[in-house]
Amino acid sequence: MWLEAEGFVDRVRMWWSSYSFSGTLSFVLPGKLKALKTDLKKWNVEEFGNTENKRKLLMQQLQSLEERELLGDLSSEEWEKKKVAVDDLEKITLMEEISWRQKSRVLLLKEGDKGTNFFHHMANFHR
Numbered sequence: 001m002w003l004e005a006e007g008f009v010d011r012v013r014m015w016w017s018s019y020s021f022s023g024t025l026s027f028v029l030p031g032k033l034k035a036l037k038t039d040l041k042k043w044n045v046e047e048f049g050n051t052e053n054k055r056k057l058l059m060q061q062l063q064s065l066e067e068r069e070l071l072g073d074l075s076s077e078e079w080e081k082k083k084v085a086v087d088d089l090e091k092i093t094l095m096e097e098i099s100w101r102q103k104s105r106v107l108l109l110k111e112g113d114k115g116t117n118f119f120h121h122m123a124n125f126h127r
Helices: 008-018 025-047 051-071 076-111 116-125
Strands: none
Touching: 008 025, 051 076
């Protein structure tokens, strides 16, 4: 999701080079990673915020504009607002989809396949 954000890689490079820790590499690396984690968390909230709330607000805005469109009262300015809202909704939906896909991969890596343990036991039993 973050890689889709414009300028993300450059921002991480800038943050990484701005951190200054002294000592051995085994001390410097964890310090830089911890500082980067803090900056990434803050940036994530600023950049993406609560996508679910944003999506709900956009849906309400679109519904209102579509109701006005059905009545024939949609001005050219409101037509542009509708186009922007549709584009923003598509972006937010894509970001949510990417986020859920990433979370599912993390869960699979963390918990593994439920049948894997059984097959390992069977393979070791047959040795």
